[in-house]
Amino acid sequence: MQFGLTEEQEMIVSTVRNFVEKEIYPHEDVVERTGEVPPEIGAAIREKCIGIGFYAANFPESVGGPGLSHLEFALVERELGRGSLALTHFFGRPQNILMACEGEQRERYLLPAVRGERMDALAMTEPDAGSDVRGMKCAARRDGGDWVVNGTKHFISGADHADFVIVFVATGEDQTPKGLKKRITAFLVDRGHPGFTIRHGYNSVSHRGYKNMVLEFDDCRLPDAQVLGAIDGGFAVMNEWLYATRITVATMCVGRARRVFDLALGYAAERRQFGQQIGKFQGVSFQIADMITEIDAADLLTLSAAARLDAGLPANREIASAKLYASEMLARVTDAAIQIHGGMGLMDDLPLARFWRDARVERIWDGTSEIQRHIIGRELLRPLGGRS
Structure with a gap:
């Protein structure tokens, strides 16, 4: 078993650690005092990360990412762990579940996220469900050719800066020997879409400045084109990515x-x-x-x-x-x-x-x-x- 790092991996560690020390540490006090990341600082971190070629480090070269291995990406995240999460959030790591995008979704969501042009957030947790994903109450029903979504998500990290959200909702249920089992579907929802609201969540003692948000869906109408993966295939998407x-x-x-x-x-x-x-x-x-x-x-x-x-x-x-x-x-x-x-x-x-x-x-x-x-x-x- 190889325990040491290669020269290239050592360079990854050194580059990211230097970035954190120079671009993250100096701003930690202001975030701790105010609970906010000044927009100009967040934007500068993102641009500098893009400049050193580490933005979307968890994505393959085939879609414009650096193409790091799982081990190399773990090394990146380890060094980022040294800094304030509210600040290192802008050292962009989009949800790799976006690799499930197909057709037009790649141009609207996947590729802009990898380039740092659009930011995403992932929404699964609900007030009454917690770790029980199958217990989610946020649901979508068919209406004509669309889906109509109603319900609430909370503790959604990064949604304050997100241009779009990957949200998991119940789209039906099946009877099983263990009782009713909900079918889950993932949707891509743009900020500002009718019926979709992002509002501030709770004040947390952990990671000041790294906000958790509440997402509300009120008769939010979404076409099939917004489905990520297959209809009722949300768990398959989760398990893969x-x-x-x-x-x-x-x-x-x-x-x-x-x-x-x-x-x-x-x-x-x-x-x-x-x-x-x-x-x-x-x-x-x-x-x-x-x-x-x-x-x-x-x-x-x-x-x-x-x-x-x-x-x-x-x-x-x-x-x-x-x-x-x-x-x-x-x-x-x-x-x-x-x-x-x-x-x-x-x-x-x-x-x-x-x-x-x-x-x-x-x-x-x-x-x-x-x-x-x-x-x-x-x-x-x-x-x-x-x-x-």
Whole structure:
């Protein structure tokens, strides 16, 4: 097994890390204070990302993307994890589910998204459904040759800047031995389309400036041309393109943990108490040792899962393990870093309190820790007849 990076991969890491340090770090304080990303800063980040050739890094060369492998894209996301999510959002990574676009959809949605001309958002979560996608109430019914959509989505990240949204809605239901099972269809919906409203959602303690929005559909009429993939084929589209997005959460947790660790390590080496560096006390040095061990373990889990995708191997369990471990690792590492810094760790003079708050949501979105454990258990027991 190859654990080292190639020269090209090292260049990817170096390029993105330098970008984050020069173009993201300087603006983090203003985002933290105001809860907003100034439009001119967001636009500048996007243009500079396009300029270095890393925009839409998760897309193949056949549609104008850089054509990075899953492993290489994981390295990009890991370095972006070091910076404010509200700012790195403009280091564009459109939803790769757009690869399901066909015909005119490619010119209207896919290609402009890859070029950075249009931004997208993904909408699945609902107020009463949460992780239960099959329980969604937002539904579309046939009316003539169109679909009429009614319902609400919430916690929709990036919708404040989105030019269009990829939304999953119920388009029917089937009776199964386990009860009614909803059929799901994905639609492409443009901002400003009649019957479609995007409004501000809730104030979150995690990732200030990275807004979650509420989407409302009120007799929103959509033609078949707006269907992404096949009618009633939403789950097929999800399974082909979306399940690997959990790697993004894992990699960004690793990147953020490394930034936190660097701060804690530097402080342990510089801060003096009782006549010596605090890093010489076992109570601190052991915490440092545990932090780096957990970070390295999460990093290897994550890159290994990405490498399995590149090799064409099943990776659902490995991705779930990476997301579970990395997100919970980040919580422990940020907490330990604050403990090492003492009272100063909770002051606004340092970014540690921000990292601590930001870490909490990682165990919830893109599938809670409990969902990841369910996936891992299912994948292990199903071959033995223990899970359906």
